[in-house]
Amino acid sequence: MLVLAATPLGDPRDASVRLREAIETADVIAAEDTRRFRHLAAALGVAPAGRVISHYDDNEAARLPRLLDDVREGRTVLVLSDAGMPAVSDPGYRLVAAAAAEDLPITCLPGPSAVTTALVLSGLPSDRFTFDGFAPRKDGDRRRWLAELARERRTTVFFESPRRLGETLALAAEVLGGERRAAVCRELTKTYEEIRRGSLAELADWAAAEVRGEITVVLAGASAATPTIGSLLPAVQERVADGERLKDAVAAVAAAAGVSKRDLYNAAVESA
Numbered sequence: 284m285l286v287l288a289a290t291p292l293g294d295p296r297d298a299s300v301r302l303r304e305a306i307e308t309a310d311v312i313a314a315e316d317t318r319r320f321r322h323l324a325a326a327l328g329v330a331p332a333g334r335v336i337s338h339y340d341d342n343e344a345a346r347l348p349r350l351l352d353d354v355r356e357g358r359t360v361l362v363l364s365d366a367g368m369p370a371v372s373d374p375g376y377r378l379v380a381a382a383a384a385e386d387l388p389i390t391c392l393p394g395p396s397a398v399t400t401a402l403v404l405s406g407l408p409s410d411r412f413t414f415d416g417f418a419p420r421k422d423g424d425r426r427r428w429l430a431e432l433a434r435e436r437r438t439t440v441f442f443e444s445p446r447r448l449g450e451t452l453a454l455a456a457e458v459l460g461g462e463r464r465a466a467v468c469r470e471l472t473k474t475y476e477e478i479r480r481g482s483l484a485e486l487a488d489w490a491a492a493e494v495r496g497e498i499t500v501v502l503a504g505a506s507a508a509t510p511t512i513g514s515l516l517p518a519v520q521e522r523v524a525d526g527e528r529l530k531d532a533v534a535a536v537a538a539a540a541g542v543s544k545r546d547l548y549n550a551a552v553e554s555a
Contacts (some may be wrong), residue, residue, distance in 0.1 A: 285354050285382045286361045287375055289368045289394030292497075293473035295326040301392045303329050309361035311353050313338035313346065315374055319365050338362065343374045347381055354387050366497075368396050372416045372442060397471055397499045398440050404478050405438075405466035405501035412438040418451050418500075423525045425451065429458040430518035431539050432502065433510050439502040445469075445494045452487035455502070458518065459483060464503035470496040510540050512550045519551050 288305055291297040306312065306324055310333040314320035317337050324331055338346050353360050362369045362378065369375030382389050402409050418441050419425040432439060443451050448467070455463070461484030469477040475496065479486060483502075515536050522532035533551055537544040 284359050284388040284390060285350075285378065286359060286390055286392060287369045287379065288361060288363055288392035289396060290323060290363050290366055292366045292395045292397055292400065292471050293476075295323065297395050297472060298323075298327055299392060299394050302394065303327055305359075305361050305392060306331050308359065309333045310358035311336065311350065311360045313350060313360060313362045313378075315339050315364045315369075320363060333359075333361075338374050338378075340374055343377055347378055350378055351381055351385070351387070354382060355385075366395070366397070368394070371396065371398065371414075395472070397442070397468075397497070400471050401466070401468035401499035401501050402438065402440055404468055404471075406480055407438050407464060407466060407501055407503050409438065411436075411504075412440060415439055415441040417442045417444075418447070420447070422450075422454070423521060425454060426458060426518065426521045429455055430515075430536060432505070433459060433515070433518075433540055434505050436504045438504050441500050441502070443498045443500055445496060445498050448494050448498055448500075449487065449490040449492075452483055452490050452500075456483035456487050459502075459505075460514070461487075463505075466501045467494075468499045468501065469494065471499065473497075510542065512542060512546055515540055515542065515547060516551060516554055519547065520554075523551075 286305055288302050306329045312331050312333055312335045314335060315338060317335055320335065350360050362375050364373035370379055379389060398414050402412055419428050461482055463483045465483050465486055467479040467486055479489060518536045519532045523529055529551060533548045534544055537547045
């Protein structure tokens with residue numbers, strides 16, 4: 284059987300009894316970082332009896348055939364990420380998809396997740412939400428991504444590097460409006476856990492200084508109000524600066540925002 288198991292985000296006491304048992308009994312343990320896994324096993328007071336191999340982004344495809352063979356031959360393969368749930372912005376998806384395509388047995392040992400932990404701590408609506416993985420690294424891609432969130436009514440959760448957090452929040456305040464509510468969750472479940480709640484403008488000011496640790500951002504959904512034509516011009520101009528035709532840029536931004544393509548085009552021409 285293929286078994287995906289959630290591991291603690293920081294505090295080893297969050298490990299489930301089932302995770303401890305799985306570590307002790309699995310035939311193969313595919314860990315994102317074998318050194319970190321062994322530290323976790325030591326903290327939990329358990330000793331892995333099976334084969335321990337690395338299983339991370341750069342070798343996931345190469346590991347897949349052997350791991351599938353192990354499952355086919357009746358072995359238990361335990362997949363672990365460094366923290367949280369495998370396959371959620373961590374290795375594991377390819378293996379699960381391949382095993383599911385062959386109808387091989389798969390199960391999951393539920394547990395900690397930075398996504399849901401940050402969501403419930405944010406104080407923002409949690410009845411409907413979307414997870415967007417890591418924010419784009421390049422400025423143009425990030426601006427386009429934020430423009431797509433301009434009319435997203437659901438709460439959005441995403442990960443960000445502490446090195447890029449300040450510029451991402453500042454750009455979000457520019458594209459989405461500085462008054463949009465958000466929360467930055469840092470070092471969840473660890474000694475220096477910190478939850479910052481406020482407007483994007485306030486959080487951008489705070490994050491302009493050095494921020495450290497694992498970061499999860501929770502962004503409030505858009506209000507029912509339709510964005511103004513003027514507020515959409517920066518997104519159009521950014522696309523054009525990246526080489527996109529004006530008509531194509533206008534069509535994409537207008538469709539995402541639900542505004543008149545003609546009105547946005549005329550405004551873009553006038554502002555040029």
